[in-house]
Amino acid sequence: MRRSGLLAALAAVTALLAPPVLAQVRTAYPEKRGVALSQFPRTIKLAENVYGYEEIRQPGFTTVSLFVVGADGVLIADGQGSPATTQKLLDAIKAVTPKPVRWYVVGSDHGDHTAGNSVLPRDITYVIHPNALAQMRRDAANPNRQPGAPPVVVPPAAMSGVSQTIDVGGIEVRALFLGRAHTGGDLMVYLPKQKILFMSEAYLNRVFPAMRSAYPSEWVSVVEKALALDVDRYVPGHGFIEEPKVSREELVEFRKALQAVIAEVKRLHAQGLTADAATAQANWGPYTDWFLREQQAPIAVRKVYEEIEGKLK
Ligand SMILES: [Zn+2]
Numbered sequence: 001m002r003r004s005g006l007l008a009a010l011a012a013v014t015a016l017l018a019p020p021v022l023a024q025v026r027t028a029y030p031e032k033r034g035v036a037l038s039q040f041p042r043t044i045k046l047a048e049n050v051y052g053y054e055e056i057r058q059p060g061f062t063t064v065s066l067f068v069v070g071a072d073g074v075l076i077a078d079g080q081g082s083p084a085t086t087q088k089l090l091d092a093i094k095a096v097t098p099k100p101v102r103w104y105v106v107g108s109d110h111g112d113h114t115a116g117n118s119v120l121p122r123d124i125t126y127v128i129h130p131n132a133l134a135q136m137r138r139d140a141a142n143p144n145r146q147p148g149a150p151p152v153v154v155p156p157a158a159m160s161g162v163s164q165t166i167d168v169g170g171i172e173v174r175a176l177f178l179g180r181a182h183t184g185g186d187l188m189v190y191l192p193k194q195k196i197l198f199m200s201e202a203y204l205n206r207v208f209p210a211m212r213s214a215y216p217s218e219w220v221s222v223v224e225k226a227l228a229l230d231v232d233r234y235v236p237g238h239g240f241i242e243e244p245k246v247s248r249e250e251l252v253e254f255r256k257a258l259q260a261v262i263a264e265v266k267r268l269h270a271q272g273l274t275a276d277a278a279t280a281q282a283n284w285g286p287y288t289d290w291f292l293r294e295q296q297a298p299i300a301v302r303k304v305y306e307e308i309e310g311k312l313k
């Protein structure tokens with residue numbers, strides 16, 4: 001073999017051995033995705049002055065916040081699950097801008113997104129749906145709250161209507177209620193110019209549909225409404241933030257997961273099974289491997305049973 005031929009052959013072999021450019025693994029498990037836990041929390045720039053923020057919560061998947069830096073201050077959509085982790089979010093914002101945090105949109109009223117709110121500035125303006133406000137009032141008054149749990153910060157007032165526009169100074173932000181989904185008071189944060197939609201917990205990226213306080217069928221229509229908006233990038237409340245094209249594909253996949261869970265539970269309910277028996281016999285197909293499946297599947301079965309039996313208020 002001539003020398004040039006040998007070099008060409010070597011180059012070909014090297015190309016074969018070189019690792020291919022891997023597409024990002026589609027999973028909510030950091031280790032399967034190849035992201036070390038030491039990389040969290042992390043701030044991800046989504047557009048000029050718009051940032052996603054991923055932090056790890058137990059049992060080891062991400063909780064996502066969003067923040068928008070306007071000329072007049074910073075807007076946060078969803079915090080983290082404790083004063084310490086929300087303080088870290090505030091520190092991450094400080095690393096980006098000296099502007100004060102002035103607005104907070106309650107995408108999800110659940111504790112893993114709101115239990116750190118006591119570290120937010122006292123004079124912050126909250127945007128919250130009436131259903132979420134009612135829930136937070138109930139949570140604050142709950143006599144069975146764990147002793148030592150962080151205080152529930154109850155916003156003073158709810159938004160009126162299904163949409164509220166916030167001008168953070170040069171950037172238009174819209175808080176949108178597209179219907180009841182994961183909490184019943186679900187708000188999304190829409191940036192019409194940047195075509196970004198932060199969906200909070202109405203979008204769980206490769207996390208098994210979590211239905212403790214959900215409205216299963218209404219949730220499907222909420223996702224359909226979100227898919228019909230003029231959006232390039234959908235940002236989830238749990239699971240990884242994806243590149244624009246994948247973010248839409250994964251939202252479609254999440255809608256399919258919701259539909260598959262509802263259909264499977266309906267099938268088992270029609271056989272006259274108890275919820276426990278249905279949980280034991282259910283076949284979740286490709287969603288068996290999604291994060292939290294073991295904990296969330298029995299809850300989803302009970303919730304879809306309630307919906308079928310007309311017990312969902
Ligand atoms: Zn959550």
